[in-house]
Amino acid sequence: MGYKIPGAAMDRVSLLWRLRRRARRGAICMTFFCISMALLYALCAENSVPVTDAIFGVRARTRAQPRTHSVVKVLRGGAKSIYADPQKHPGIIAGDPHRPIPVLSSPNHTNEDWASPPKRAAKMKESSGFFSHLLPGPFTRALETLFVGRRKGELSGKSGDSEFFGSKGILGDVWNDEMSSSMLGNRLKKVVQNYQAMNKYGVKVSGPGGSSNRPKLSGRELLCQLKEKVAVTTLTSDHEPFSALAWAPLLLPPQQLTSDLGPYKSCAVVSSAGSLRNSGLGKEIDTHDAVLRFNSAPTSGFEKDVGSKTTIRLINSQVMASDDHRFLSSSLYSSGVLVAWDPAPFSSNLSQWYNHTDYPIFNQYQRYRRLHPQQPFYILHPRFEWQLWQRIQDNMAEPIQKNPPSSGLLGTILMMSMCEMVHVYEFLPSRRKTPLCHYYQRFYDAACTFGAYHPLLYEKNLVKRMNQGSDRDIYNHGRVTLPGFSAMNCTAEAVQEH
Incomplete structure (x- = not known):
């Protein structure tokens, strides 16, 4: 005849089992929640204008007026707020920290060697090609931001900075004085177009330019x-x-x-x-x-x-x-x-x-x-x-x-x-x-x-x-x-x- 666990002990074992099961479920739910929030954050940071327009509408984005004496600029690609300089971070509008233009990534303060990119970035770059065929562009860029970190702050398109720099870049050996916006990648084109349309300073174009x-x-x-x-x-x-x-x-x-x-x-x-x-x-x-x-x-x-x-x-x-x-x-x-x-x-x-x-x-x-x-x-x-x-x-x-x-x-x-x-x-x-x-x-x-x-x-x-x-x-x-x-x-x- 087998040994029977007393009722009180049985209740304690059952309670402990239920608590462990709930803890596992809670951990899984929390992990899923964190991944979802991180993906949403990356999506918004990389595609701020289209995401903002889709959620709140174009009027909500364009209604805000510049705050002329505000100093703090928040770079959404970074872990903390930093003070930005228009010359240093050309994707940000001077005098207006709240206008949702696609921003650049934050300075990279890691101890990585300057000349050698991280191996996992290269690994992710290879695998991202598979996802790019299955997911829309914004989601692909969000995944790259989340897992690769976009440490080079690319604003130049899917191919990154390599389309400009290096032996096969369009820059060549010396700057070509016929450079135009048509040579830029899609993301940088969008940023330039946003600034064109914004006209914060009320510029009135005159003269022969633009033809x-x-x-x-x-x-x-x-x-x-x-x-x-x-x-x-x-x-x-x-x-x-x-x-x-x-x-x-x-x-x-x-x-x-x-x-x-x-x-x-x-x-x-x-x-x-x-x-x-x-x-x-x-x-x-x-x-x-x-x-x-x-x-x-x-x-x-x-x-x-x-x-x-x-x-x-x-x-x-x-x-x-x-x-x-x-x-x-x-x-x-x-x-x-x-x-x-x-x-x-x-x-x-x-x-x-x-x-x-x-x-x-x-x-x-x-x-x-x-x-x-x-x-x-x-x-x-x-x-x-x-x-x-x-x-x-x-x-x-x-x-x-x-x-x-x-x-x-x-x-x-x-x-x-x-x-x-x-x-x-x-x-x-x-x-x-x-x-x-x-x-x-x-x-x-x-x-x-x-x-x-x-x-x-x-x-x-x-x-x-x-x-x-x-x-x-x-x-x-x-x-x-x-x-x-x-x-x-x-x-x-x-x-x-x-």
Whole structure:
């Protein structure tokens, strides 16, 4: 006769069995829930515009107005909120953290080797081809985001950055000045089209630009057109409305930047491009009489590649407003001359801009000037930005983004107004071209080369046409040679209006 388990013990065993079964079911349900939420998150992050439109409608997306003094930008591809710079992350709109444009992935802070992509990414890339035949594109990209992480922040289409970079990329050895949006991947095209349609700054297009029948100007004609039609102007205390403000006469410089600085014989404009890494250009850059750098690009630790001299630092208003950049306290900004800029609406006057800046540039300017009263600090007149934008559009065969030019081109034209000769480094990518955005950060995206927020692709076309150096200089050193406006004689030939 077998042993019988007492009733009380039997109840305890039965209860324990039921609890374990419920725990297993709960774990399975929780796992399924987490996977579903992660997939939904990835889907929304990668396809924010179509998903938002599908759930809430187009009107809900377009109804939001820009918040001009908001500083924090949340990158939905990252694990935490970070402060974003339009130049650094071209998929984000300056001054509007809530407009659902497809965003770029967050900086990659892993300890992976810079040159070798993770093996599991390659493994997933091979297997994703099977799913791409079964699932719609958004779901395929969501799966890639979830399991691969899109560590290169691709905005260039399914084929990723490889369609641009490498021996078989469309870039070739040297930048082609006929580059157009038709050469971009689908995802980057969509981002550019969104900015085209948005027209945040109320740009009114005029002139011959955007037509494929437009006659193409020579490099010299382009240079003369810039000299005659783009005025590098900074704010002074006699500009309205600043002449009526109590702080302005005390803090704003009494003269233009171009009157106070220069002339210089040779100047270097050093981009922040990732292709400057391992370039060994530091000594060459420091031989110039004046060197311009951008935003928070450091020299410490990178002297071999970017040099150590800083004469002018051009910064956008977002860097000034961001706590993350420590503009008021970091020693990075305390050397050399500072020049700041903030985009104004296309047709606004200075009074309208003063009351509706993208970021609180004037509040930060006043604070910094009181902390550093001896350091020269200028603010670009927004008219300069839009005059330059108009020249880009007038000389392109298709519509460009209705957003201001990049800091890179603004700084290049600024130095051309003060120097006899300007060398621009890695604005046009060299043989070291890479999807790495900045030499001092681990952030990958082809949009940093081709532009999304800024009309960067078209800016590079313009610079390539004006380049007076050789293609070999571009290929080996990423060096473009441009004459200063003072060294040009444009009266000998009339610059045609096209």
